[in-house]
Amino acid sequence: MDIILLGIYSAIVWFVFIKKKWLPWNLTSQVIVVTIPIIALTVMILTLNVVAPSSADVRVFKYTVPIVPQVRGRVIEVAVEEGNRPVKKGDVLFRIDPTPYQQTVRGLEAQLSNAQAGQRELFEQLKAAKGKVTESQGGIQAASSRVREVQAKLELARKRVEQNKELVSTGAGNRFDLEKAETDLKEAEANLDAARSAEAQSRSAEVQSLASEQQIQQRLSAKVGPDYAQVVQIQAQLDNARWELDQTTVRAPVDGHVINLALRPGAFVASLPVTPALSLVEYTGQVIALFRQNELHQIKSGNEAEFILSTNPGHVIKAKVDSVIWAQGQGQMQISGTVPMTSVLTMPPSGFAVKFDVAEKDRDLFLAAGAAGQAAIYTDSVTFLHILRKIFIRVSAYTSYLVLKLH
Structure with missing residues (x-):
């Protein structure tokens, strides 16, 4: 210019x-x-x-997402191709053989059905045990009543025996009546023993029923919420197995395009972060320009900016200043047990990065990761001179068409 x-x-x-x-x-x-x-x-x-600073060091940065499967297995399909073909969030990247995970799901479904049936059986057993407790308690009441009834008859039989003995001893009684009273007494004593034995059996049955009920209650007391603990445990394992089965289909977590695609059907992949299956570069990135430290005192967020890239010759991309990143490596003090090197202070001062927000009309423009170029920021001061910087930028944009090499 x-x-x-x-x-x-x-x-x-x-x-x-x-x-x-x-x-x-x-x-x-x-x-x-x-x-x-x-x-x-x-x-x-x-x-x-000062009023329209420029930078010859513009870079396009994009996040690269390494794709690591959540499960391991043999790859049976690769559904994407390497290059600049767009991949939308949720698109299938590749599939892993789901057979072992399907078998695990079926096995856990069977275990869950058995556990649920066992839980229902325990509830039925508990109901039966409670019924037996009630039945045995009723038997105890009946046996206790029978014991009291027989005891009353026994007392009456003893009195009759004593009365008949007195009558026989005085000659006023009949020997036959005495023998009959003694027979009735023995029968009453035998009935009392039988009633007491029946009462003891009923009490023993009650103890067994209560023990059985308590045992079932203890088994059912291991609960998580309304469900039996074993059922909850198997359900959790089944949910995890179903999740792993779903993860055999690996999908794109973000919009982007695939790079470093060496994956092929038949390859074995595992859930190891150090060995990603492929990499996905996001479409949305960040445009950053480096400025000298004394060029930044007039720059504010929202200032108009323009930048050009060597990958897009002849195109001036509009933007605004998003922010100035007021930090760089020379100002970092790391925690260590060593004294800081004083030679760092003698190094030439590095610039600071300014982050751009690309204008709406240029956001659909493809910006290659790592693309370099030039930029200019137009501050609020001496605006009539900005036209010169805009001319400089446009001339540089069109000179990018020149490929200056002799071979």
């Missing part, structure tokens, strides 16, 4: 001094003619570097 301005200035000088001879062409005018562009260009460029 400087050459263009000098050329225009030279044409004006030639027209005024040589062709039209409106002014004399002598030593004084020659000195003035030479001095004016030097001073003017110097002032203009120095001012322009």
Whole structure:
């Protein structure tokens, strides 16, 4: 651009001094003619570097997502191709043989059915045990009533035996009646023993029923929420197995395009972060330009910006300043047991990065990861000079069409 301005200035000088001879062409005018562009260009460029700073170090950065499968197995299909073909989030990248995971799911489904049937059986057993407890308690009440009834008859039989003995001893009673009373007494004693034995059996049955009920309650007490613990455990294993089966189909986590695709059907992949199956480069990236430290004091978020890339010759991309990244490696102090190197202070100061927000109309433009170029930022000061920087940028954009090599 400087050459263009000098050329225009030279044409004006030639027209005024040589062709039209409106002014004399002598030593004084020659000195003035030479001095004016030097001073003017110097002032203009120095001012322009402050109010519309430029950078020759622009980079396009994009995140690369390594695709690591969640499960291991033999690859049976690769559904994508390497290159700039778009891959949408959720598209199938490749498939792993699902056979062992399907078998695991079927086995756990069978175990879950058995566990649920066992849980229902335990509930039925608990209901039966409670019924037996109630039944045995009813038997105890009946046996206790029978014991009291027989005890009353036994007391009556003893009194009759005593009465008949007294009557027989005085000669007023009948020997036959005494024998009958004694027989009734023995029968009552035998009935009492039988009633007590029945009561003991009922109490023993109650103890067994209560023990059985308690045992079933203990087995059912291992619960997670409303379900039996064993059922919950198998259900969790089944859910994980189904998730692993679903992970045999590997899908794209983001929009992008595939690079480093060496994966082929028949290859064995595993869930190891150090060995990704392929890499996916996101479409959306970041455009960053490096500026010298003394060029940033006028830059603010929202300032208009333009940049050009060597991969897109002739195209000026509009943007705005998103932010200035006020940090770089020379200002970092890491925790260590060593004294910091003083030689770091003698190194030339590095610039700071300015992050751009690409304008809406250029967001669909493909920006290659690692593409380099130039950029300019237009501050709010001395805006009439911005036109010069815009001309510089556009001239540089079109000169990018030139491939300067001799072979």
